[in-house]
Amino acid sequence: MLDRLTKALQARDDLKAWSIRKMVSRGAQQYEMPATTEARRHVENETYTVTVLCETPDDEGKPGCGEGQMTILPGADIEQALNEAAIMAGMVHNPPYDFVEKTPLPEVELADPKVLDDPDSGMRHALSTLHDTTAKVPNVRLTAAECFAEETTTTFLNSKGMTGEQTGTRVHLEWVFIAGEGDEEVETFVELDRRRFQDLNLEVEVARRAQYATDLLSAGKAPDYQGPVIIRGGTLADVMNSQVFKILSSATLKYSGETPWDIGKPVVPGEVSGDPVTVYANRALPYGTASNRFDADGVPGQRVMLIENQVLKAWTARKQYADYLGIEATGAPGNIELAPGTTPEAELLAGDHIEAAEFSWFNANPVSGDFACEMRLGYIVKDGKRSAFKGGLLVGNVLTMLADVHLSKETGFYRNYAGPVAARFNQLKVAGG
Numbered sequence: 001m002l003d004r005l006t007k008a009l010q011a012r013d014d015l016k017a018w019s020i021r022k023m024v025s026r027g028a029q030q031y032e033m034p035a036t037t038e039a040r041r042h043v044e045n046e047t048y049t050v051t052v053l054c055e056t057p058d059d060e061g062k063p064g065c066g067e068g069q070m071t072i073l074p075g076a077d078i079e080q081a082l083n084e085a086a087i088m089a090g091m092v093h094n095p096p097y098d099f100v101e102k103t104p105l106p107e108v109e110l111a112d113p114k115v116l117d118d119p120d121s122g123m124r125h126a127l128s129t130l131h132d133t134t135a136k137v138p139n140v141r142l143t144a145a146e147c148f149a150e151e152t153t154t155t156f157l158n159s160k161g162m163t164g165e166q167t168g169t170r171v172h173l174e175w176v177f178i179a180g181e182g183d184e185e186v187e188t189f190v191e192l193d194r195r196r197f198q199d200l201n202l203e204v205e206v207a208r209r210a211q212y213a214t215d216l217l218s219a220g221k222a223p224d225y226q227g228p229v230i231i232r233g234g235t236l237a238d239v240m241n242s243q244v245f246k247i248l249s250s251a252t253l254k255y256s257g258e259t260p261w262d263i264g265k266p267v268v269p270g271e272v273s274g275d276p277v278t279v280y281a282n283r284a285l286p287y288g289t290a291s292n293r294f295d296a297d298g299v300p301g302q303r304v305m306l307i308e309n310q311v312l313k314a315w316t317a318r319k320q321y322a323d324y325l326g327i328e329a330t331g332a333p334g335n336i337e338l339a340p341g342t343t344p345e346a347e348l349l350a351g352d353h354i355e356a357a358e359f360s361w362f363n364a365n366p367v368s369g370d371f372a373c374e375m376r377l378g379y380i381v382k383d384g385k386r387s388a389f390k391g392g393l394l395v396g397n398v399l400t401m402l403a404d405v406h407l408s409k410e411t412g413f414y415r416n417y418a419g420p421v422a423a424r425f426n427q428l429k430v431a432g433g
Contacts, residue, residue: 001074002155005048008078009159014086016053016065017099019158019298023047027150028119032127034143040120043150048072049296050082053099054089066092067320097323100298102161108293108301109286110168111151112196119149122197126173133206134177139217140210143187145175149197156298166293169195173202179213188213193415195287212358212377215388222392222432223380228353229394229428232345237336237417238362244398245279246333247366249306251317255324258367261312268310268403274426275341275407276309281316282418283334290334290416299331310402338419341407348408348424355379356394369398378430395429 002022009018025045031038049071056064068088070081114122127147134142153167174191190209194200231239248267253259261267268277283301285291292301297319305313315327322329357377364371372393380387404427407420 001048005050005072005078006157008082009050009052012082012086014054015159016055017159018050018052019099019156019162021049021051021296022155023049023152025150025152027148028123029148030120030123030127030146032145032147034141046074048074050085052082052085052089053097054086055096056090056093058093063096064093065096066090066094068092094320095324097320099158099160100162100319100329102163103300105164105293105300106284106302108166108284108291110166110195110291110293112169112171112198112287114197115149115169115171116151116167119151122171123147123149126171126197126200126202129202130173130175130206133203134210137207137210137214139181140177140179140213143176143178145173148172154292156294158298162298164294164298168292170289171195171197171200173200177210177213179210180217184217186213186216188216193289195289195291199287199413199415215379216377216390219377219388219390222375222378222389222430223354224432225354225380225430227427228351229425229430230348230353230355230422231425232355232357232422233412234414235356235358235362236420236423237414238359239364239398240336240338240417240419242362242364242371242398243366244364244369245306245336246281246316248369249281249312249314249316249333251315251321251325251327253367254315255321263312263314265312266310267307267312268399270400270403272310272403274403274405275343277307277402277405277407278305278309278339279307280304280337280339281306281330281333281335282337283331285335285337285413285418287413288335288416288418290332292332292334295331297329297331299329301334302330303337304330335416335418338407338417340409340411340420342409343406343424345408345410345422348406348422349381352382353424354430355381359394364398369400371396371398372431375430391432393431395431396425401425401428 051069056066066089068085070085072081157163177188179186282303316333319329360374372395406424408422412421
């Protein structure tokens with residue numbers, strides 16, 4: 001199929017450029033009920049995504065460029081699909097740009113040997129660990145669980161001579177806890193995505209989530225509060241991956257004039273009173289879920305310094321918008337990497353504060369950075385005592401809070417984030433319920 005597609009594209013003289021992305025996925029899935037396995041199955045999938053560029057001058061003869069894309073399944077009518085992609089491209093009149101030229105690709109660690117060799121065994125072990133660890137926690141029971149393990153091999157080639165192949169793995173685990181009995185029950189849903197089984201860190205993660213479920217039973221009302229707020233672990237990873245950095249550092253928004261950021265200028269308003277903040281967009285992070293050797297456009301994976309000491313250093317740029325701005329294409333943003341601070345985590349946790357343990361969903365405005373997000377669970381730490389609360393809104397701005405933050409020197413890795421395991425934001429607001 002790949003050879004047929006390539007020959008069909010090479011035979012056309014109406015295309016300025018083209019690319020093919022072949023993706024072959026194989027995976028295993030297991031569904032669990034409290035006392036039995038509900039189902040097991042294996043899945044396979046093969047698709048071909050063809051992208052074409054056509055020259056599309058306007059009515060006055062001004063040069064233009066259009067892009068069309070089709071996803072093709074094995075056995076489909078190739079000529080019909082290519083005709084439809086070309087028609088689609090012919091209706092678009094963007095400024096001219098081109099596809100990626102031939103260039104070396106980095107080696108990036110993307111695949112778990114356990115998934116490649118025996119995904120079923122890995123799933124059984126993960127689910128067994130989930131059951132066994134939950135059984136050690138009083139007053140918490142597991143009601144349902146699902147585990148998926150898959151590998152995907154992506155082959156890329158384009159008319160400029162760019163070629164590449166990469167194999168990555170994905171492990172997805174989700175489950176439901178119920179804590180308490182009768183009218184005093186709390187349900188908790190947990191979802192984890194990683195590239196490797198070992199990065200699920202299940203014994204620690206299950207125990208932590210079970211404790212959260214138990215604490216929700218006795219949690220009080222959210223307070224009205226302003227002052228230091230600590231965010232840790234996977235919750236901090238969610239905050240840092242809230243799209244604000246990726247959107248505002250995008251060359252697409254720079255070209256359209258929608259981002260207020262500019263190279264060499266601070267990204268935070270006002271004076272910096274906390275730690276210097278340095279952020280990388282990193283598609284070469286080992287086993288990061290947003291890592292790759294090349295992205296959908298064929299741009300090689302790389303580590304790009306976005307922000308250094310709260311100052312913008314680079315744009316993340318697809319090839320199209322890199323051509324428009326006359327800069328290097330960096331490709332998709334990828335994972336967020338945050339440079340560590342110098343303060344031990346234990347020191348950050350000292351003194352009175354609130355910890356935002358879990359959000360219902362952290363959804364900051366991707367352009368302004370403003371947020372008012374519901375906390376599913378938080379803790380008030382006062383005079384050495386720790387008490388749980390639920391509800392209430394954490395209110396602030398992602399950029400403003402980075403001007404007054406202290407970061408732990410200890411670091412961790414959480415799916416699509418690498419960096420400090422804890423951050424103490426010194427001036428945030430909690431609106432109680």
